[in-house]
Amino acid sequence: MLGYVLRRVLWIIPVLWVIATITFFLMHAVPGGPFTREKERTPALERAIQAEYGLDQPVYEQYVRYLGRLVRGDLGISFRDRQPVIDTIQTQGFISAQIAFLSLLLAVTVGMTLGTLSALRHNGPLDYVGVIFATIGASVPHFVLAAFLSTILSVQLGWFDLLGWGGPKAASDLLNPSAYDYRKMVLPVIALSTLPAAYIARVTRASMLEVLNQDYIRTARAKGLRESRVVFRHTLKNAMIPVLTVIGPIAAILVSGSFIIEEMFNISGIGKEYVVAVRGRDYGLIMGTTLFFTLIVSVSSLVVDLLYAVVDPRIRYN
Numbered sequence: 001m002l003g004y005v006l007r008r009v010l011w012i013i014p015v016l017w018v019i020a021t022i023t024f025f026l027m028h029a030v031p032g033g034p035f036t037r038e039k040e041r042t043p044a045l046e047r048a049i050q051a052e053y054g055l056d057q058p059v060y061e062q063y064v065r066y067l068g069r070l071v072r073g074d075l076g077i078s079f080r081d082r083q084p085v086i087d088t089i090q091t092q093g094f095i096s097a098q099i100a101f102l103s104l105l106l107a108v109t110v111g112m113t114l115g116t117l118s119a120l121r122h123n124g125p126l127d128y129v130g131v132i133f134a135t136i137g138a139s140v141p142h143f144v145l146a147a148f149l150s151t152i153l154s155v156q157l158g159w160f161d162l163l164g165w166g167g168p169k170a171a172s173d174l175l176n177p178s179a180y181d182y183r184k185m186v187l188p189v190i191a192l193s194t195l196p197a198a199y200i201a202r203v204t205r206a207s208m209l210e211v212l213n214q215d216y217i218r219t220a221r222a223k224g225l226r227e228s229r230v231v232f233r234h235t236l237k238n239a240m241i242p243v244l245t246v247i248g249p250i251a252a253i254l255v256s257g258s259f260i261i262e263e264m265f266n267i268s269g270i271g272k273e274y275v276v277a278v279r280g281r282d283y284g285l286i287m288g289t290t291l292f293f294t295l296i297v298s299v300s301s302l303v304v305d306l307l308y309a310v311v312d313p314r315i316r317y318n
Contacts, residue, residue, distance in 0.1 A: 017067075020291055023290045023291075027287075075284065085284050085285055085287075086288070097255065099188055099258055104247075104250065107200055108200060110197040112204050114204075115130060115201040115203065118130030119208030120231065134201045137194045137199075141195075142194075145194055147264070149187050166181030167180060199250070206242070244311065
C-alpha cells in the first residue's frame with residue numbers, strides 16, 4: 001500500500017508539469033496581454049512595464065524562468081494587485097474549501113439517505129420522493145436554483161442574507177462561534193450541493209438495488225439477522241464502490257467549479273478569483289489557480305482509490 005501511495009504521489013509531479021506547460025503556452029498564444037486593456041501609454045512606459053514583469057523576454061525564457069520558480073514553490077505574483085499568488089490561493093482557497101466541504105457533506109448525507117431509502121422501499125412512496133428529487137435536482141442548474149432560492153427565501157421572506165460568505169476567514173477562527181454568520185452560509189451551500197446530492201442519490205439507489213438482489217443478502221436475511229445489520233453491514237458497505245467513484249470527482253468539482261455560486265453571492269473565493277484572473281489575463285494568478293485545481297483533482301482521485309480498499313477488503317494495491 002505504501003509503495004502504491006508513493007507512486008501515485010510522484011505521478012502528480014509530471015501531471016502538474018504537463019498542465020503548467022499547456023496552460024503557460026496557451027496563455028501566451030492568445031493575442032494581447034495583461035496590460036492591453038489599460039489606457040494608452042508611451043512606448044517607453046510600455047517597455048518599462050513589460051521589463052518589470054519579464055514579459056519582454058522570449059516566451060521560452062519566460063517558461064524556463066517560471067519552471068525554476070515553480071520548483072522552489074514560488075507561484076509568482078498577481079499582475080492585478082502585485083500580491084504573491086500563493087497568498088491569494090491560501091486566503092481565497094480557504095473560503096472555497098469551506099463552501100466545498102459543507103456542500104459535499106450535505107450532498108453525501110442527503111444523497112445517500114434518499115438513495116438508500118428509495119432502494120429499501122422500492123416502488124413505494126419514499127422511492128417516488130427520492131426519484132423526483134433526483135430528477136429535479138439533476139435538471140436544475142446551480143445558477144437557476146441560486147436565483148430561485150435568493151428570490152424566495154431572501155428577498156421575499158427575508159430568512160437569509162445574500163452577499164458575502166458567513167464562514168471564518170482564517171483557520172484560527174474555525175472553532176470560534178462568533179466567526180460564523182449562518183444567514184449567509186445556507187443559500188450558497190444548498191444551491192451548490194443540490195445537483196451533486198441528486199446524482200449521488202441516483203447512484204446510491206441503483207447500487208443498493210443491485211446489491212439487495214444478491215444471494216448473500218437473501219442468505220443473511222434467511223439466517224435471521226436484524227434488518228439494520230443486513231442494511232448497514234452487508235448491503236450499504238458493498239454498494240459503496242460506485243458511490244465513492246462519483247464522490248471523488250464531485251469533491252474536486254465543488255472546489256474548482258464553484259465560481260458561478262461565488263459570483264452570484266459575491267463570495268471572494270478562489271473560483272471567483274480565477275474568473276477575474278482570466279478576464280484580466282493575470283498570468284501569474286491563472287497559472288497558480290490552475291495548478292491548485294489540478295492538485296485538488298489529483299489528490300481527490302488518490303483518496304478515492306484508497307477508500308476502495310477500506311470499503312472492500314478484497315481490493316489490494318501493490
